[in-house]
Amino acid sequence: MTGKKTLVAAVAVTLALGAGTALADTAAKKIALSNNYAGNSWRQAMLKSWDKVTKKAVADGIVAEASAFTTAENQATEQAAQIQNMILQGYDAIVLNAASPTALNGAVKQACDAGIVVVSFDGVVTEPCAWRIAVDFKKMGAIQLDYLAKRMPKGGNVLEIRGLAGVFVDDEIHAGIEAGVKKNAQFKIVGSVHGDWAQEVAQKAVAGILPSLPQVDAVVTQGGDGYGAAQAFKAAGRPIPLIIMGNRQDELTWWKEQKDANGYETMSVSIAPGVGTLAFWVAQQILDGVDVPKDMIVPFLQIDQGNLEANLATTEAGGVANVEYSLDDAKKAIASTK
Amino acid sequence: MLRGLGNPRFLRAVLPAISLAVILGAIFAVNPRTMSPIGLNLLLQLAVPVALATIAQMFILAVNDLDLSIGGYVGLVACIGATFLNTDPLLGVVLLGACIAAYAVMGALIHWRNLPSIVVTLGMLFVWQGIAILVLPTPGGAAPGWITAIMGFKPPLVPFPIVAAVVIAVVVHFALMRSSYGVILRGAGGNPRAVARAGWSLLKTKLAMYALAGLFGVLSGLSLIGLTTSAQANIAMPYTLLSIAGAILGGSEFVGGRVSPVGAVIGALTLTLATRALTFFHVPPDWQIGAQGGILIVVLALRALINRREVA
Numbered sequence: 205m206t207g208k209k210t211l212v213a214a215v216a217v218t219l220a221l222g223a224g225t226a227l228a229d230t231a232a233k234k235i236a237l238s239n240n241y242a243g244n245s246w247r248q249a250m251l252k253s254w255d256k257v258t259k260k261a262v263a264d265g266i267v268a269e270a271s272a273f274t275t276a277e278n279q280a281t282e283q284a285a286q287i288q289n290m291i292l293q294g295y296d297a298i299v300l301n302a303a304s305p306t307a308l309n310g311a312v313k314q315a316c317d318a319g320i321v322v323v324s325f326d327g328v329v330t331e332p333c334a335w336r337i338a339v340d341f342k343k344m345g346a347i348q349l350d351y352l353a354k355r356m357p358k359g360g361n362v363l364e365i366r367g368l369a370g371v372f373v374d375d376e377i378h379a380g381i382e383a384g385v386k387k388n389a390q391f392k393i394v395g396s397v398h399g400d401w402a403q404e405v406a407q408k409a410v411a412g413i414l415p416s417l418p419q420v421d422a423v424v425t426q427g428g429d430g431y432g433a434a435q436a437f438k439a440a441g442r443p444i445p446l447i448i449m450g451n452r453q454d455e456l457t458w459w460k461e462q463k464d465a466n467g468y469e470t471m472s473v474s475i476a477p478g479v480g481t482l483a484f485w486v487a488q489q490i491l492d493g494v495d496v497p498k499d500m501i502v503p504f505l506q507i508d509q510g511n512l513e514a515n516l517a518t519t520e521a522g523g524v525a526n527v528e529y530s531l532d533d534a535k536k537a538i539a540s541t542k
Numbered sequence: 543m544l545r546g547l548g549n550p551r552f553l554r555a556v557l558p559a560i561s562l563a564v565i566l567g568a569i570f571a572v573n574p575r576t577m578s579p580i581g582l583n584l585l586l587q588l589a590v591p592v593a594l595a596t597i598a599q600m601f602i603l604a605v606n607d608l609d610l611s612i613g614g615y616v617g618l619v620a621c622i623g624a625t626f627l628n629t630d631p632l633l634g635v636v637l638l639g640a641c642i643a644a645y646a647v648m649g650a651l652i653h654w655r656n657l658p659s660i661v662v663t664l665g666m667l668f669v670w671q672g673i674a675i676l677v678l679p680t681p682g683g684a685a686p687g688w689i690t691a692i693m694g695f696k697p698p699l700v701p702f703p704i705v706a707a708v709v710i711a712v713v714v715h716f717a718l719m720r721s722s723y724g725v726i727l728r729g730a731g732g733n734p735r736a737v738a739r740a741g742w743s744l745l746k747t748k749l750a751m752y753a754l755a756g757l758f759g760v761l762s763g764l765s766l767i768g769l770t771t772s773a774q775a776n777i778a779m780p781y782t783l784l785s786i787a788g789a790i791l792g793g794s795e796f797v798g799g800r801v802s803p804v805g806a807v808i809g810a811l812t813l814t815l816a817t818r819a820l821t822f823f824h825v826p827p828d829w830q831i832g833a834q835g836g837i838l839i840v841v842l843a844l845r846a847l848i849n850r851r852e853v854a
Contacts, residue, residue, distance in 0.1 A: 276827040279780055281588060284770060285814070288584040289821045292575050304681045306772035310690075313771070314584065 230491045231265050233296040235484065237272040240283050240303035240327065245452070246524050249477035250301075250326075253528050257481040266531070267488060280307035287311040290320075297321040297487040301480070302329045321490045325483035325502070326475070335490070337483050337500045339475050341373055344504055345380020348424045348448050349388050351471050355446060359390025360421030363413075363445075365399040365406055365433060367426040374398075377426050394418060399429035403454065406432030414440045423447040427474040430455045450474045451505060451525040456516045469509050476505040476527040485534030500541045550852040554845060558792045558808040561841050565815045572822045579701045586703035587769055589814035590693075591616070592784055593707055594762035596792070596810040597714055597803060598755040599785035603794050604718075604801045605731040605751045607652065607659035612759055613782035614670035615641070617775055619763025621674045624683025624773035627764075631686070642756035649752025653745050667782070674775035681774035685767040693768030706765075707807050714803035727751060731799025788813050791841055812837075 237254055241247055251272060258270030273290070275282045280303045288311055290298050298315055302308050302324055309331040315322050316333035325337035352362070364381060367374035385391050395413050399406030406429035414420075414436060423433050427450025437444045444462075449455040449472035462468035479502050490496050505527055507515045519525045529537075569585070570577050576585050595612055602609040619641060627634030648666060652659050695702050718724040729737040730747035738744050762781070767773050792809030793802040816837050820830045 273821065274827050276830050277780060280770065280774060280777055281766070281780065282817075285588050285818060286821065288587070289818055292573055292581055292584055293822070294575060304774050304777075306681050306683075307770045307774045307777055310769045310771045 229493065230267050230488050233267050233488070233491045234269040234294065235267055235297045235299060235487050235491075236290045236293070236295040237270070237299045237301075237480065237484075238283060238286055238290065239272060239274040239301045241278045241301075242274045243278075245522060246475075246477050249524050249526055250480045253478040253526060254480045254484065257478075257528050257530075258484055261484070261488070270484065275303070278303055280304040284308050284311035287315055291315050291318050295320060297323065297491055299480070299483045299487050300324040300327075300329065300334070302327040305330050321487055323483050323487045323490070325479055332498070335486065335496060335498050335500070337479065337486060337502055339479075339504075340501050341376035342380035342383065344473060344475075345377040345382075345424070346384040346387070347473065347504075347506075349381065349384025349391060351448070352391060352422050352424075352446070353388040355469070356421060357390075359388070359392070361394040361418055362391050363410070363417065363420045363423045363433075364393050364396040365410065365423060365425045365429045366396060367398070367429075368400045369398050374426065381424055391422075394420065399426070399432065401426060401428035403429065403432035403435075403452075405429075407436045408432075410436035411439060414442065420445045425450055428452055428455075430472075431458050434458055444468075446470055448473065449507070451476075451507060451515075451519075453516075453519045453521055453523050453525075456507070456512065456519060456525065460512060460516055463509070463512065471509070472507040472512075472525075473504050474524065475502060477524055478526045478528040482529040482534055482537060485529055485531050486538065488531070489534060489538060494538065496538050497541050500537065503537075550848050553848045554793060554852070555802070555805070557841065557845055557848065558802075558805045558812065561791070561837075562808050562812045562815070565812060565819050565837075569815065569819050569822055572819075579696075579699075583696075583701040583703060585815065585818060586701065586707070586811065587693075589811050590703050590706045591762045591766035591769070591778070592781065592788065592814055593710055593807045593810040594758050594765060595778070595781045595785040596788035596806045597710060598758035598762065600789045600792075600794055600801050600803065600806045601718075601751045601755040601758070602659070603731075603789055603796065604728055604799050605649075605748055606734075606797050606799065607649075607663075608786070608796070609663045609755060610660060610782055611663040611667040611670055612755070612785055613779045614667040614674065615645070615756075615759045616763040616766065616778035616781050617773075618670045618674040618677070619760050620767045620770075620773040620777050621678040621683065621775055623689065623764050623767045624685050625678055628684055628686045638760050642753055642760060645756025645759070646749045646753040649748040649755075650745060652752075653748040671775060678773055678775060681772065683767075683773045685771050685773075689764055689768040690771060693765060707811060711804045711807040718801070718803055728799045728801065731797075731801075733799075784810070784813055787838055791838060793845075 242251060254272055261267050262270055273286055275286055283303045287298060291314060298320055300322060308329050312322050312329050312331040312334050322334040324334050328336040328338050366378055385393060395417050397409035397413050399409055410433045422445050425448050430447045430449040431454045433447050434444060447470060449459055449470060451472050451474035459470060486496060505525060507525060515525045575581050595616055598612055599609055622634060622637050626637055652662050697705055726737060726742050727747050727750060730744055734744055788809035789806045791812060792805030816834055817830060820833050825833055
């Protein structure tokens with residue numbers, strides 16, 4: 205019976221709000237977040253951003269409901285069942301971070317056939333009826349080399365720290381870095397290790413390879429590994445090279461310390477977990493009748509020497525630098541893709 | 543007092559059906575939208591491959607063994623189904639046949655060397671998974687059109703998953719519980735020595751049961767890609783535990799050749815619906831696995847109570 209009660213409550217709230225202010229056409233619409241995993245700092249930040257932004261949207265009467273559901277075991281079949289549940293619960297739109305790019309296509313198609321708007325982000329799905337807000341991981345690798353070329357026109361030796369072996373994201377960023385090296389031929393990759401996007405793993409891996417390496421001028425990374433790399437260089441008593449950071453709070457803190465002590469200069473790049481809130485607004489805009497292209501690319505969150513302090517101040521301990529999207533930001537993002 | 547309610551054997555047989563009815567009733571009450579053919583279809587669709595995997599597990603349980611590899615095996619079948627079976631049907635069929643043969647050999651090996659099935663199947667889990675990754679390194683592939691057509695079939699009046707569940711239960715029930723060779727097969731688990739003394743080959747019964755399990759594993763994997771439209775090596779990993787829990791929930795025992803095909807299908811449906819019900823009740827996901835276990839314990843406790851009556 206709780207379903208009925210929520211519905212009644214939702215209608216009551218909508219009516220109460222409707223009396224005073226002018227509302228978007230989506231005031232009665234219900235949006236659900238189907239999330240496959242919540243076990244790391246990035247996902248936790250993503251869920252927190254979703255909660256914060258959608259709560260306000262519900263309170264403002266822009267949508268009637270925006271609940272988040274996370275599957276317990278990060279399994280495609282489990283998430284397919286979750287999507288089918290959402291169809292039955294009468295949601296108007298499903299925002300999706302998918303466990304598999306293809307294995308949910310059956311359930312996604314069922315949702316589309318039921319007239320539900322499906323917007324996938326980060327972990328996108330290939331089903332053509334769904335919208336995709338994808339991350340250009342290749343570019344994330346390539347821009348690191350572009351930055352290095354700007355800082356060291358003469359080039360130098362580069363150590364690459366990769367992510368978790370066999371994962372799509374790792375392959376993509378690596379391909380981007382390879383492309384970047386090809387473009388800026390003055391750089392040479394002298395070593396490559398897997399840091400698994402975790403500081404401790406990266407530190408151990410870098411410490412293991414350092415004795416066999418010549419002078420290292422720069423380290424390219426995938427995020428969650430820059431701080432560990434710095435520690436390994438320090439422990440080995442070697443000069444600290446230019447290490448690209450990945451927006452984690454520990455990395456930014458270390459960078460700030462170095463900057464204050466000796467003017468250390470680098471850049472930091474990763475995806476803001478708030479991309480989930482962009483997906484939320486995109487879904488709301490589609491429900492509102494706006495024509496949105498099926499494929500959108502998310503911009504990265506890049507931190508430079510100038511805005512380091514500002515970003516560090518808003519990043520909580522153990523977290524990731526974040527940007528939450530407002531309705532206007534989303535409208536701008538949509539307009540720029542068209 | 544309980545005795546007044548009826549014969550313990552009968553109670554034991556209807557217990558799975560009662561649990562299913564209770565959960566289905568609760569879902570209907572919370573979300574009346576589910577009480578339609580479309581609703582039931584969405585609710586029960588993904589239970590069909592689980593039911594087939596549970597029947598496969600039940601064949602293994604019938605000969606006093608336990609199969610920890612079924613999840614990986616179903617994943618491998620799904621990967622073959624979404625690749626070879628689609629592009630080169632003949633090769634696909636041969637490979638799936640080889641999978642079934644491999645299952646039968648696994649049964650023979652367990653019998654010959656008198657190995658614990660848990661150890662052998664746990665090892666094979668990684669073998670199936672490894673081959674699956676070789677077949678389909680990244681998620682993808684496409685299910686053959688005829689499989690998606692079968693799984694998407696919409697019969698008039700009754701939703702397809704219910705038709706499928708009834709057909710599976712009835713076919714296996716008559717083959718295993720009503721046929722004379724079915725009695726031998728089950729007897730090999732209940733009292734192997736007596737079956738052997740009567741002149742039946744225990745090796746043959748193991749081969750037959752493992753081959754049957756392999757066959758139903760194939761059916762499970764194919765029906766799964768019929769729903770998802772593509773595959774991934776680890777797509778069916780939860781099926782190992784689901785199939786064991788489903789079979790036990792449906793009235794099978796770990797030892798003694800005591801199994802129930804109808805119960806196994808009902809058990810699989812109950813477990814699938816239990817997770818769905820928990821989301822409808824807005825139970826946070828962290829609690830869902832625990833809640834699933836709780837349901838299992840309640841049903842098994844009730845059965846233990848009935849068993850005590852049966853003995854008394």
